[in-house]
Amino acid sequence: MRAYEEITRHRDPDPSENPWVVGPPAHETVTIVPYDPQWPRRYQTLAxxxxxxxxxVALGVEHVGSTSIEGLAAKDVIDIDLTVADPRQEDRYVPALERLGYVLVIREPSFHEHRCLRFPDPPVNLHVFGPDSPEAIRHRMFRDWLRAHPDDRALYEEAKRSAIPGGGNVMDYNARKQRIIRDIYDRLFRAAGML
Structure with missing residues (x-):
């Protein structure tokens, strides 16, 4: 099934595309903290x-990423997926979000028209996708799988902790844990009958 192929395909960034709207981020020290029961409440306020x-304009707002998984240690950053009719129509949502204090930092036409806005305090990554975006579906599936599978949740937490000592920026940290993430995705896709 074509839709399954889009969802199960692992993608690497397009090397010819510069996604940074305001330049690459400054060096950030990655810190993993224990699960904070305030994260869901913080998400509710932000949402x-x-x-x-x-x-x-907001067709959907979802808490995703590690802070959405009870018991999982994470960076103290709330990840939110925002669904809009067409992420390319930035004038429909970016100005209103800027008035709240969000800043558009990533524009990736080759990656399902993904946009990312950041909010400084409390730290938020707001990912913008269109309806039925394969990546937004992946985010929800990964979250729900880790909520229901403590062994993979523990494996993922260990991968996160192991990725920190390499130093570098958040992108380097993400790259070092990518193999484990893809292994978990493959497991959950097989369990869903998608592979």
């Missing part, structure tokens, strides 16, 4: 603000 600012 309510986003929905209020965007109204009907």
């Amino acid at each position: 309510a603000q986003i929905r209020a600012a965007l109204g009907d």
Whole structure:
């Protein structure tokens, strides 16, 4: 099935594309902290603000990433997926989010038209995708799998901790844990009958 192929395909960034809207990020020290039960409440507050600012433009707002998985240690950054009708129509959502304090930092036309806005305090990565984006579906599937599979949750946490000593920026940290992430994805895709 074609839709399954899009969801199960692992993608690497397009080397010819410069995704940075305001230049690459400054060096950030990656710190993993124990799970914080305040993360879901923080997400709820942020999501309510986003929905209020965007109204009907926000087709969906989801808590994703490690802070959405109870018991998982993580960077103290809330990841949110925002679904809009067309991420390319930035004038429909970016100005309203900028008024809240978000800054557009990534534009990736080759990656399902992904946009990412950051909010400094509390730290947020707001990922923008269109309806039925394969990557947004992957995010939800990964979150739900780790919520239900403690062995893979522990494996992922160990991969995160092992990725820190290499130093570098967040992108380097993400690259060092990528093999484990892809192994978990393959496991969950097989279990869902998608591979």
